[in-house]
Amino acid sequence: MAGEEKPDVLLIGQKKPVIVKGLESHVTLHYLSDAKDKDAFLRSLADRVRAVAVAYTADRLDAEFMKKLPKLEQVSSFGVGYDHIDAKWAGEHGIVVTNTPDVLNEEVADTALGLLLCTVREFPRAERFLRAGKWLQGHYPLAKATLRNRTVGMVGLGRIGRAIARRLEAFGVPVVYHARNRVPDVKYKYYPKLIDMARDVDTLMVIVPGGESTRNLINADVLKALGPNGILINMARGSVVDERALIAALQDRTIYSAGLDVFANEPHVPKELIEMEHVVLFPHLGSSTEVTRAAMDQLVVDNILAWAAGRPPLTPVPETPYPPKR
Ligand code: NAP
Numbered sequence: 001m002a003g004e005e006k007p008d009v010l011l012i013g014q015k016k017p018v019i020v021k022g023l024e025s026h027v028t029l030h031y032l033s034d035a036k037d038k039d040a041f042l043r044s045l046a047d048r049v050r051a052v053a054v055a056y057t058a059d060r061l062d063a064e065f066m067k068k069l070p071k072l073e074q075v076s077s078f079g080v081g082y083d084h085i086d087a088k089w090a091g092e093h094g095i096v097v098t099n100t101p102d103v104l105n106e107e108v109a110d111t112a113l114g115l116l117l118c119t120v121r122e123f124p125r126a127e128r129f130l131r132a133g134k135w136l137q138g139h140y141p142l143a144k145a146t147l148r149n150r151t152v153g154m155v156g157l158g159r160i161g162r163a164i165a166r167r168l169e170a171f172g173v174p175v176v177y178h179a180r181n182r183v184p185d186v187k188y189k190y191y192p193k194l195i196d197m198a199r200d201v202d203t204l205m206v207i208v209p210g211g212e213s214t215r216n217l218i219n220a221d222v223l224k225a226l227g228p229n230g231i232l233i234n235m236a237r238g239s240v241v242d243e244r245a246l247i248a249a250l251q252d253r254t255i256y257s258a259g260l261d262v263f264a265n266e267p268h269v270p271k272e273l274i275e276m277e278h279v280v281l282f283p284h285l286g287s288s289t290e291v292t293r294a295a296m297d298q299l300v301v302d303n304i305l306a307w308a309a310g311r312p313p314l315t316p317v318p319e320t321p322y323p324p325k326r
């Protein structure tokens with residue numbers, strides 16, 4: 001890029017140090033977060049901005065937003081999930097979208113196992129018991145659930161799902177799975193129908209993408225099929241679970257318990273869930289360690305740098321193949 005004018009890149013969301021430091025000497029960065037009037041700011045950049053870096057997955061990029069940047073070629077988004085971006089529209093309009101897969105697989109799988117153990121064995125509740133001084137009056141009650149006699153039905157067996165399944169195998173827990181397609185190189189039993197798997201297992205581990213194709217996949221029927229010993233772990237997106245149906249199923253003990261890392265309207269969590277002692281709630285922290293978040297940020301940077309150098313994107317999403325149709 002020596003001697004050439006630096007390309008203009010819009011940064012949406014937080015000014016994360018890895019992203020800003022990684023990009024600022026290669027491109028001219030414009031910060032949407034600094035704009036007092038966001039529409040006027042976008043209008044002033046419409047002829048120049050050809051790439052966008054999205055620093056956090058809560059920032060939405062729908063067709064209406066992307067239309068405001070008619071020269072847009074590339075969206076480099078933080079997070080493996082990209083349900084906050086209209087990738088289909090982007091693909092149809094010659095825009096390449098990239099995400100940050102793989103670098104977070106093991107971290108998210110660790111969190112999933114942590115959430116499962118916390119839910120089955122009531123560890124957070126037991127800790128609250130100790131801190132409240134209740135141990136002085138007697139032992140914490142024996143947990144009714146155990147991982148020892150459970151079978152986990154994976155809802156999704158992609159990059160992260162497989163890392164979770166490997167951990168479950170090491171724990172001696174039988175694994176089966178549901179996805180739209182059979183995974184050729186695994187020995188776990190495949191269920192083409194989620195409802196059949198829910199009937200056969202007592203634990204569901206959800207790790208599919210969000211968006212319309214999975215909206216309310218875990219509904220009242222699936223929860224009923226899971227049954228009174230059933231535990232639901234949601235590591236995917238809040239939209240994948242019908243939250244009202246889940247609350248009802250927990251209140252009337254249609255299922256035993258749930259461990260949730262994600263919610264329909266984050267960071268707002270329904271008060272009914274907060275008031276329940278027998279569920280475990282994490283504030284969407286699947287990938288949230290410094291090292292893994294830095295690796296995700298770096299991949300946001302590397303995808304922009306590849307675009308700026310005219311190289312193919314490192315991690316384009318399937319809806320926006322490279323080279324783009326322009
Ligand atoms: P991936 O490799 O693309 O795997 C997705 C899996 O879901 C595949 O097995 C896929 O199989 C299945 N799937 C997709 N659509 C489906 C549908 N409609 N019905 C049933 N199964 C479906 O994705 P990944 O890298 O493992 O990530 C999965 C998701 O986890 C992300 O998109 C994100 O939403 C979530 N996530 C959450 C956190 C967190 O902090 N809680 C962190 C990272 C990721 P088929 O295509 O064969 O159906």
Ligand code: 8YV
Binds near residue numbers: 079104
């Ligand atoms: C993100 C995630 O950190 O990668 C994803 O899809 O859900 C997490 O790893 C989270 O989305 C931040 O908003």
